[in-house]
Amino acid sequence: MVDGLDHVRRNRRVWDTEAAAYVEPGRRAWARDEPAWGQWGVSECRLRLFGDSVAGLDTVELGCGTGYVSAWLARRGARPVGIDNSPAQLISARSFQAEFGLRFPLIHGDAERVPLGSERFDLAISEYGASIWCDPYRWIPEAARLLRPGGRLVFLVNGAILMLCLPDEVDAPAGDRLLRPYLGMHRFEWSEDESVEFHLPHGAMIRLLTDCGLVVEELIEVEVPAGSTTRYPWVRFDWAQKWPCEEVWKARKLP
Numbered sequence: 603m604v605d606g607l608d609h610v611r612r613n614r615r616v617w618d619t620e621a622a623a624y625v626e627p628g629r630r631a632w633a634r635d636e637p638a639w640g641q642w643g644v645s646e647c648r649l650r651l652f653g654d655s656v657a658g659l660d661t662v663e664l665g666c667g668t669g670y671v672s673a674w675l676a677r678r679g680a681r682p683v684g685i686d687n688s689p690a691q692l693i694s695a696r697s698f699q700a701e702f703g704l705r706f707p708l709i710h711g712d713a714e715r716v717p718l719g720s721e722r723f724d725l726a727i728s729e730y731g732a733s734i735w736c737d738p739y740r741w742i743p744e745a746a747r748l749l750r751p752g753g754r755l756v757f758l759v760n761g762a763i764l765m766l767c768l769p770d771e772v773d774a775p776a777g778d779r780l781l782r783p784y785l786g787m788h789r790f791e792w793s794e795d796e797s798v799e800f801h802l803p804h805g806a807m808i809r810l811l812t813d814c815g816l817v818v819e820e821l822i823e824v825e826v827p828a829g830s831t832t833r834y835p836w837v838r839f840d841w842a843q844k845w846p847c848e849e850v851w852k853a854r855k856l857p
């Protein structure tokens with residue numbers, strides 16, 4: 603590691619490999635009119651990541667993957683731009699743009715160093731994109747830079763408690779024991795591949811957002827609705843009934 607960005611290269615390799623497995627889920631998400639958020643598909647009316655209206659807003663999706671969040675935004679009258687680190691994910695996103703007849707700019711780049719000017723966007727959003735695959739001490743200052751005064755930063759991530767309870771073994775489900783320290787939680791590496799994730803304790807996240815000129819308006823610790831299902835193996839429904847497996851952070855840039 604020369605410049606502290608080894609995780610960007612490592613995650614690009616992982617996502618170029620993973621992209622094929624995200625084509626069909628991406629197509630299903632593109633085909634939806636109503637957003638379904640996160641690993642359990644929780645509805646927009648419960649989580650309200652888009653707030654009252656996104657019509658007319660300039661939006662940037664940081665780590666857009668196959669681009670369905672930006673597609674949902676475009677259909678609601680926003681002007682989205684998506685940025686992603688993986689050329690293979692962007693090939694899928696572009697093919698869905700053609701398939702669904704909906705075009706918006708897609709940029710191949712690193713959400714920690716976005717090649718766009720400052721104060722250009724009203725909403726910066728990330729659903730399991732930059733929000734977990736980028737170093738928060740790099741991507742959150744970038745998101746704050748991209749936002750106009752009064753603009754909103756909204757992101758969805760794994761729950762902090764979940765990150766303490768996940769075993770190291772591949773795809774093993776979370777248990778009811780804390781397996782690692784909470785204080786100092788930041789960079790996660792797993793044995794199964796070379797991916798790198800980032801998760802902060804709540805106090806550190808609030809301090810970082812504040813230091814970047816953002817005011818936290820809401821932290822939703824997601825309650826998975828009865829009857830929900832997921833294709834991911836690492837959280838069982840009964841676990842998700844007791845502890846928040848996902849979190850939605852909403853912050854606003856000071857005017």
Ligand SMILES: C[S@@+](CC[C@H](N)C(=O)[O-])C[C@H]1O[C@@H](n2cnc3c(N)ncnc32)[C@H](O)[C@@H]1O
Nearest residue numbers: 617665666667686687688691712713730731735
């Ligand atoms: C899980 S997808 C997120 C997209 C979609 N919301 C989803 O849940 O499928 C994660 C995306 O983050 C992207 N990503 C990882 N590191 C990134 C970085 N440094 N800059 C931009 N995108 C990045 C990956 O390439 C991948 O497409």
